[in-house]
Amino acid sequence: MELEHACQCAQINEEELYPKLEELIEQHKGKPTELIMALHKAQNLFGYLPKKAQEIISERLNVPMSTVCGVISFYSFFSTVPKGRHSIRVCLGTACYVRGSQHTLERVEKELNIKVGGTTEDRRFSLDVVRCIGACGLAPAMLVDNDVYGRVKSTKIMDILKNYE
């Protein structure tokens, strides 16, 4: 996750990261059962899973391309679209949900003009939902990067987000 935040540049030069990817997945070569670990490393490296990285993993681990795609699509942690510099995660766990986090989510979507899973055009924010972050006492809760915000009122959202450039 650190790499995702370390880079302040919206235009990461992905090409330069591929030698690093090869290095990271070296130990998983020819081991189809280690697919998820390899994908995890790639996602941390790029911030998402570019098509080319998926192809390299398919080839090196000897996992069919279709299987790689299927696995990526199954787990919500994996993303095939580039992520923003800051990640917003709105909790839709039971406690948050009954305290109105759906409204928080809708407000974020409206304000940033993106849907869940999407990234703003300037790559400043990406939006995801999570199921319970263990902050039920603070419901409705929201994460921005690693910062937890509790009792989030939809009117206060833009005040919170303006702290993240």
Next chain:
Amino acid sequence: MIRVKINNIDVEIKEGTTILEAAKKVGFNIPTLCHHPDLKPKGSCGICVVEVEGMPTLKRACMTEVVNGWKIHTNTPLVRTTRKTILELILSEHDMDCPTCIKNNKCELQSLATTLGINDLKFKKEGKEKKKIDDSSVAIVRNPNKCILCGRCVQVCEEIQTVNALTVSQRGFDTIITDAFDVGLGNSVCVNCGQCTVFCPVGALYEKSNIDKVWMAINDPDKHVVVQEAPAVRAMLGEEFGMEPGTLVVGKMYAALRRLGFDAVFDTNFTADLTILEEGTEIVTRIKEGGKLPIITSCSPGWVKFMETFFPHLGEYLSTAKSPQQMFGALSKTYYAELKGIPPEKIVSVSIMPCTAKKFECSRPEMKDSGFKDVDYVLTTREIARMMREAGIDLKEMPEESADDPMGQYTGAGTIFGATGGVMEAALRSAYFLVTGRELQDVDILAVRGMEGIKEAEIDIDGLKLKVAVAHGLGNARRLLDKVTEQLQKEGKSEYHAIEIMACPGGCVGGGGQPWGSDMARRARRGETLYKEDKTLPYRRSHENPSIKLVYERYLGKPNSEKAHHLLHTHYYKRSKIDGKVISEH
């Protein structure tokens, strides 16, 4: 042996028997949907649930092995309601325009709804968005709106064929069966074998139809439409008209095709014999002159694309001979056109195939050696049956007729091409003659027949011990070729001289264009039919076919001549394992 009670009836059965099999033994049919006799049971649909006394939950009959002393009930109120609810939920997600569905009256979901007495839709989903139909492939169409996510197609593509073109993607309500990157089967590693279309219980996977184009050609007075039929079609077409599996309908098939309006009715079996002369000569030359061995057959287009994608290093081992379909196409617009004085641009060459991959094969850009598209349209067995029904032709009532000259005569060696091992057997019958100048006396080479996944045989040709192997189904082909690859890498040569590969389990009689609802047992019966026909034919060796002798005399010169090479041989590509696209030429 163990004892159980099923619906209060005592049954004694072998350990390891499933509830489904045990119930069948005492006359109770448990309904199934995702289950298929040729696939490993996985219990994804839940239709086959039954009650077992003392068990807290219902058991799935297809995958639960019976335990000694169990008291099983297959028809209780709970079982009936559960099955109905499951089916009603599946139907709530299903596109139910049955009368216009390609599977209408042959759909397993439809007949299950009848069996379970569903006469009302309890769950209705309003405003359901239609998913995109994938028609990117020249061979196979995938309609996700009909898909019930039983997973049979993924299973056959993964486990039996090891192509892995299809996968389960997304989750929950969004779950969809698709290809890598969801870009369509035409942009994937799919080899067009069409086994998914044979295993799909509903109308979610089927061949891309050429029926309209063929009707148009037939009705165009300016066109001369010729037709060829693959060996396997004569052993399966009858099933489409309610005849017993394995009924040989060759004479009736010719009659029906004439009545449909084809101008000349020929036979792919003729060019199957021609393939043997070309390929047999190639085998003998390679053995004599130290060429690449083992020589591997090239008539199965699903296999050819599979090789290009997953075994590109074996490209130069493949016979360069085209498949019988493509040899026929090239000759129809050259040899036949010249003989009859018909301009080749007026000839429309149609083929009837048990195969979906043939649609891809005829669209390959290099298949234009006649100067035109050698084969214009490929129809599967299912499609030609649809055309016959539409035209009011009942195959059963047809008289026995013969094929036309000069491309209709065939030998027993040509007809057994349709069954696994048949090409190898036919090749050996002629190779023996080509090497020794004498005829092989016992032409029945039983070791290469049958449904065993990989078969081996050794034939003594005047002291030359020819070792051959036969594989059908691409998973079996992969196993055999992994072994061959290892031998080539380690020892520089393989133990085999010649290998036959067919993409589909059972060979062409088990092709992706066969009648719906087929299983391995049915494929085997069709194969036996072809071997029976072989025995009844006046000529059983390809080189004895008078029409073949004539085509060499009149037109091609001799096997592997320059003209033969130009019209009857081809080359292969290397393809990407990511999307099946051509990377380079061999």
